[in-house]
Amino acid sequence: MTRPSTAHPRTLDGSAVAVATSVMNLATYGFTMLAARIMGPSEYGALAACLSVLIVVQVGALGLQATAARRIAVDRDNVAAIEQSILSLSTRVSLVLGLVVLALSPVVTRMLNLDDVLTAVILACAVVPLTLTGGQAGVLQGERRWGALSVLYLASGIPRLVVGTALILWRPDATTAVLGVALGYAFPVAVGWWVLRRRRTPETAAPEHSARAMLVESTHNAQVLFVFFALSSVDIVIARNVLDDHDAGLYAAGLIMTKVMLFLPQFIVVVAFPDMASPEHRKRALVRSLVAIGAIGALAVLAAELLSGVAMIFVGGAEFGEVEGLLWLFATLGTVLAMLQLQVYAVLARQARRSVLLVWAALAALVALGLQADSVAELVTSVVAVDTTLLVVLTLASLRINRGAPVPPVTPTPPG
Template identity: 45%
Template sequence: MSRAARATFSSGTIVAVAMMVMNVATYGFNLVAARLLVPAEFGALTALLSLILIANVVALALQASIARRISVHPDHTVQIVHTASRVALAVSLAVGLAVALSSPVLTPAFSFDSVLAVVWCGAMLVPLTLAGAQLGVAQGTGRWGKLAALYVGNGFGRLFGGVAGLLIEPSATSAMMGLAIGAWLPVVLGAGLLRATGTGDVHSRRPLVFETVASAATLLAYFAFSNVDALIARGGFEAHDSGLYASGLILTKSTLFLPQFVSVVFFPSMARDTSHRTRLRAAGLVGVLGLAVVAGSALLPQLALILVGGDQYREVADDLWLFALSGTFLAVVYLLVFDALARRSTGVAVLLWAASATVFAVAWFWRIDIVGLVVTMASVAAVVAGLLLVWPLLRPTPPRDGSVTGLVPGATDADGHVERH
C-alpha cells in the first residue's frame, strides 16, 4: 500500500468512525423522544426535523463550496477562509431568520401547537450553517481529526441538548429548544477554523454565495429524489402497507448513510483530479459497501428484520434486500452528486427532478405495490447513477477555476480572486 493510500485509509477510518458515532447519537435521541413523547408530539417533532433536513441543504452546500475552493486553490486558503467567515455569518442568519419568520404559515399548515416550535427550528439552523462552513474549512485543508470532532459534536449536541429539552417538558417545542442550544456544541469545538492570519488578494463574496445557492439547489433536488418513494408510500398505500414500506426504508437509509464518509474524504481529491480516477475509485468503494449490505440482507433476512422493527414487519422480510439495493444506488448517486459539485458540473438538479417525476409517474399510472415501488426506485436510481458516472467521461475536461488566462488587471476569475498584475 502506497503512502497516499495509507493516508486516505487512515483519514477515511477516522471520519467513518466519527460519522458512525454521530448517527448513533442521533438515533439515540430519536429513541428517547419516541419513548418520552406521546404519538402526536412525536409526529410533530418528526415534521420539525424534516424541516431542518430540508433547510440544512444550505449548510451542506456551504461546506462543499468552501472545501472545493480550498482544495483547488490551497495557496489562497487564508483569503478563502476570510471570505467564508463573512459569508457563513450572513447566510446562517438569513436562513435562520427566514425559517423563523415562516412560523405563522408553517404552524397551522403542519398543525403545530406553538409558533415557537418553528422559531426554534430557525434558531437551530444558525449554528448548523456556521458548522457547515467550519466543516468545509476542515475538509478542504485535510484536518481530518478536527473534522471528526465536529461530526461527533454534532451528534452529541443533538443527543444531550434534545434530551435535556425533553426532560424540561415532554413536548416537540421543548425538544427543539434543546436541539437549538445543543447545535452550538460543534461550533464551539470548531472555534478558530473560520479565523485565519495573514494577508493576500481580496476575494469577492459574490462567487461563493452564488456557488452555495447553486449547490443547495442541487442537493435539494437530491433529497427530494431520495425521499420521493417515502411520500408516495405514505399517500398512496393503505396504512398497513405504508408502515411496511416505512420499515424497509430504515434499511434503505442505513445503506445510504453507511458510506457517506467516502464523499467527505474523497471530495477534496475529486475537486482537484481531472482524470476521473478518484471519482471512479470512490464510486466503486461506495458500491462495494452497499452490495455487502444487500448480500447480508438476502442471506440473513431475519437479522435484517430485527434492524427494521421486528416480527410485526415480517411480511417484508424477504424483500429487504431490495430496499438495501435501492439504498446502494442512492448512495452512489449521493457520491456522484458531490463529485458534480466538486467539478461544478451543471444540469444535475434537472436530472434528479426528472428522476423524481419518473418514479411518481410510474407509481401513479401503474398503481404498484410495495415490491413494485422499491424496484422502481432502485431501477431509476441505478439509471441516474449510470448517467452521472458515464456522462463526465464523454465530455472534455474543462479547465479548473483560476486556470483561465487573459484576465485584465483587477478582474476576478471564476472563484472571485482579484488578479494582480
C-alpha cells in the same frame, strides 16, 4: 502562501472521518428513537415534522460546505482569502435564513400543526448554528484537516443525544425536544470556531473569491442537493398516496434499511470530495469511491438477505414481518442512493450545470412511475430502476470528463 498542504494522509484520517460520521449518525438515530419512545406518537410526530424542516433548510449549510471545500481544494494559494470570505458569508447567510424562518414561524406553526408558535421560533433559532457549521466544515474539508473535521462531526451528534434526551426526560414535548436539537447545534459551531480561530489575514485580495461569487455557487450547490434529497425522499410521499395505510407503513419500515445504507458510507463522500474537485485526481477518486461504496453495499445486501431476521429487529420487529423478504431490495436502494450521492457531489466538484437537469428528470420520472405502483414490491422496484438508470448515466458522463481539463475555481457561473 497560506497553509499549503501537499501531503494527503489517507488511511488513518479516512478511518477517523468514518468513525466520526458513524457515531454522528448513530447518535442522531438514537435520539430520534428515544424521543419516539419517551414522547409518544403525538408529540413525536410534531418533532419529526420540525426535523423535516431542518433537513430542507440544511441544504444551505451543505451548499456552503461544498463551495468552501471545492475552492480551497483547487486554489491552494488563496486559502486565507477563501476562509475569510466563506466564514463571513456563512455568518450572513445563517442570520438571513434564521430570520426568514422566524418571520414564517406563524406559517410553520399552522403547516406543521404545532401547539404554539414558540416551537417554530426555537426552530428558527436552530437554523443559525446549523447553517454556520456548513461553512466551517467546508474549510476543514477543503484543507483536508480530517482530525478537526472528525471532532466537529462528533460534536454534531453526541451533544444532541445527551442534551436532547435529558431535556425530553425532564419535559417530554415537542418544544423541549426542538430546544434540545437547537442547543445541540451550538456545539459544532464552538468546535469550528476553536479550530479555525487562528486564521491568517490574506496576503493579497482575491476578487474571484468574493462573497457574491461564493453566494452564487452556494445557491447552485444548495439547489442540486435539494433535488437529490427530494429524489431520495419522494417515494415515501408516493407510498402514502398509492398504498393503503398498512402497506405504506411496511414501505416506511423498509426505508429504515435504505437510510442506513445511504448514510453508512457517507465518510467516503466527505474524504473524496476535495480530490474530485482536482482535475488531476478526479477520475481516480471517483472510481475508487464508487467501488468502495459498491463493495460495502454488496456485503450489506447479502447480509440483509441471509440475516433478514436479525435485520428486522432494527427495522421494526415482528409487526412489520411482511417486508422481511424485501429487505435486500431496500438495501440495494440505499446502496444505489449512496453511489448517487457521490455522483451528485462529483457534479458539484466540477460545477457541471447541465448534469443537474438529469437529476430533475429522474425525479419527474420517479414520480410518474411510482404513481402507477400498487404494491410495496412494485414501488421499491420502480424506485431502484429509476435511481439505477440515473446512476449509470451520471457515471458515464463523469468518466467521459477529460481529467486534464481544469475546472475554473473562480468563475461564479462555470459552464456544465
